[in-house]
Amino acid sequence: MNKQSEISIEVAKKVGSLRDFLDLLESKGQFITWPDEVMPEPDIRNILVAAGDDDKNGPAILFDKIKGYPGKRMVAGVHGSFSNIATLLGYPLGTPIRDLFYDIVGRWTTEAPQLPRIAPDKAPIHEVRIEENFNLFDLLPLYRINAMDGGFYIGKANVVSRDPHDPDNFGKQNVGIYRIQPHGPDTFTLMSVPVHDMGRHMLAAEMDDVPLKIAVMLGNHPAMAMFAATPIGYDESEYAYAAGMMGAPIALTESGNGLDIQAEGEMVIEAEYIHGERQYEGPFGEFPGSYSGVRRAPVFKITGISHRKNPIFENIYIGKGWTEHDTLIGLNTSAPIYAVLKKEFPEVEAVNALYQHGLTAIISVKNRFAGFAKSVALRALGTPHGLVYLKNLIMVDADVDPFDLNQVMWALSVRTRASDIQVLDNMAGIMIDPAAVIPGMGHHLIIDATTHMAPEPIGGDVEIVRRPAGQEIDDLSQIIKSMQKEARK
Amino acid sequence: MTACPRCSNTNATVFHEGKEGEELIWTLFGCPDCHYHWRDSEPEESINPAKRKAVFQMDTSNPDRYHLILPVRE
Numbered sequence: 318m319n320k321q322s323e324i325s326i327e328v329a330k331k332v333g334s335l336r337d338f339l340d341l342l343e344s345k346g347q348f349i350t351w352p353d354e355v356m357p358e359p360d361i362r363n364i365l366v367a368a369g370d371d372d373k374n375g376p377a378i379l380f381d382k383i384k385g386y387p388g389k390r391m392v393a394g395v396h397g398s399f400s401n402i403a404t405l406l407g408y409p410l411g412t413p414i415r416d417l418f419y420d421i422v423g424r425w426t427t428e429a430p431q432l433p434r435i436a437p438d439k440a441p442i443h444e445v446r447i448e449e450n451f452n453l454f455d456l457l458p459l460y461r462i463n464a465m466d467g468g469f470y471i472g473k474a475n476v477v478s479r480d481p482h483d484p485d486n487f488g489k490q491n492v493g494i495y496r497i498q499p500h501g502p503d504t505f506t507l508m509s510v511p512v513h514d515m516g517r518h519m520l521a522a523e524m525d526d527v528p529l530k531i532a533v534m535l536g537n538h539p540a541m542a543m544f545a546a547t548p549i550g551y552d553e554s555e556y557a558y559a560a561g562m563m564g565a566p567i568a569l570t571e572s573g574n575g576l577d578i579q580a581e582g583e584m585v586i587e588a589e590y591i592h593g594e595r596q597y598e599g600p601f602g603e604f605p606g607s608y609s610g611v612r613r614a615p616v617f618k619i620t621g622i623s624h625r626k627n628p629i630f631e632n633i634y635i636g637k638g639w640t641e642h643d644t645l646i647g648l649n650t651s652a653p654i655y656a657v658l659k660k661e662f663p664e665v666e667a668v669n670a671l672y673q674h675g676l677t678a679i680i681s682v683k684n685r686f687a688g689f690a691k692s693v694a695l696r697a698l699g700t701p702h703g704l705v706y707l708k709n710l711i712m713v714d715a716d717v718d719p720f721d722l723n724q725v726m727w728a729l730s731v732r733t734r735a736s737d738i739q740v741l742d743n744m745a746g747i748m749i750d751p752a753a754v755i756p757g758m759g760h761h762l763i764i765d766a767t768t769h770m771a772p773e774p775i776g777g778d779v780e781i782v783r784r785p786a787g788q789e790i791d792d793l794s795q796i797i798k799s800m801q802k803e804a805r806k
Numbered sequence: 807m808t809a810c811p812r813c814s815n816t817n818a819t820v821f822h823e824g825k826e827g828e829e830l831i832w833t834l835f836g837c838p839d840c841h842y843h844w845r846d847s848e849p850e851e852s853i854n855p856a857k858r859k860a861v862f863q864m865d866t867s868n869p870d871r872y873h874l875i876l877p878v879r880e
């Protein structure tokens with residue numbers, strides 16, 4: 318059951334598209350239009366890095382005076398801060414990350430998703446139709462995200478493809494976020510490896526020599542951007558999942574090449590996979606904060622484009638953190654790990670996998686007996702995401718909020734011994750960890766920072782100060798803040 | 807004939823010109839060999855071969871040194 322609140326459903330009903338969400342953000346002071354002319358490089362990059370530094374309250378920023386792209390609009394930072402995420406979920410600005418985490422965990426459902434269909438000739442996304450003379454470099458205000466990127470990347474597209482062996486199966490239609498590098502006026506590469514659903518579709522199409530048509534959606538519903546990156550089952554629909562998570566409709570229509578797309582998106586680029594063709598792709602500044610190098614990647618050719626009038630090109634800043642990418646995927650990386658663990662270990666309290674897609678994560682757990690937290694850690698390493706991503710894992714007690722790093726550091730300071738640190742070497746790892754000796758391999762490190770309990774030896778002076786907490790303390794902090802405000806006048 | 811800042815081949819062509827009214831603001835080039843794209847208005851660290859870090863330069867005469875993302879069917 319979706320346990321979301323009435324208020325959040327009311328908010329979600331108002332947000333049917335990116336434009337609706339920008340209006341909502343603007344009403345909260347979380348959306349600004351950059352007033353000055355900017356050069357595509359380095360101005361956009363610099364402004365987005367500065368905005369990303371404020372992971373709590375940074376705004377979405379619209380650029381409509383990009384030199385050399387008159388009349389074009391670009392927005393980034395839409396998911397760039399936890400206050401923006403809170404707004405989407407129907408919470409006040411400044412809501413603690415832990416509360417947002419529990420909200421997302423409570424919404425975990427695909428029950429009764431609302432996916433109304435709009436006829437293509439009535440769908441806003443098809444307002445303007447282009448069938449020839451495509452030029453991505455003219456159509457979109459493209460720019461180099463990081464200085465040594467190999468091209469002008471599209472970093473926040475939702476890409477739709479169907480299983481070539483089961484093209485009528487709605488669930489097996491995949492929507493994923495893959496980085497896209499425009500190559501020619503009407504060609505681009507798409508970075509997908511065989512383990513991705515999209516990669517499976519490409520290999521299957523090539524094997525049986527059948528066409529693979531895709532739809533690249535830009536300027537998407539803010540829930541799609543968040544949830545298309547969430548690992549769900551191969552035969553589960555990302556649309557159903559996102560609409561279910563929002564508890565409100567996401568309208569669908571059909572693209573010119575027959576795929577289900579968002580009716581109120583900003584733009585759809587329809588393309589066909591060129592069998593057997595690979596072209597140089599990269600480097601690209603990725604989420605570990607390092608460049609993934611040049612590879613040879615699959616190529617697609619554009620067959621049609623639709624967009625709304627005066628479309629907004631939504632992109633993302635990604636690179637050395639903190640960036641929008643971290644905020645966008647952080648909670649949706651944490652929640653599935655929690656969901657798996659909670660089923661088998663109800664003692665698990667919360668999972669914070671916000672850091673570099675979970676390369677470092679913190680799990681809080683009620684320790685049942687000595688060594689228990691280590692077993693929970695090992696189970697976390699066996700989750701689909703944990704297998705390769707959970708590189709450094711810190712286990713803390715239930716009295717430590719894993720989203721409050723001051724508390725986590727306290728636990729590391731006073732609840733660890735040499736015997737609490739375990740390293741599993743030569744395990745699977747991610748390909749693009751710049752610390753990896755062999756790409757794709759690495760260590761898992763477990764630091765058990767939970768309280769020692771019998772039959773472990775207990776040290777001296779082990780009694781912990783009971784720190785006063787609760788409503789009384791919260792009220793007092795408010796009083797102190799307002800007194801301080803007075804004093805500053 | 808424009809030289810690519812990354813692979814130094816000279817086959818690059820103009821992909822787009824950014825204008826404000828009649829005024830040319832920048833020219834966007836693309837290299838058909840290494841598929842680098844650049845604007846002539848970018849900072850030098852991206853487009854000046856002398857200022858670009860050597861590790862980011864490319865040699866297109868040996869494609870096999872670049873990892874293949876999806877295996878190609880024989």
Ligand SMILES: [Zn+2]
Binds near residue numbers: 810813840841
């Ligand atoms: Zn080149």
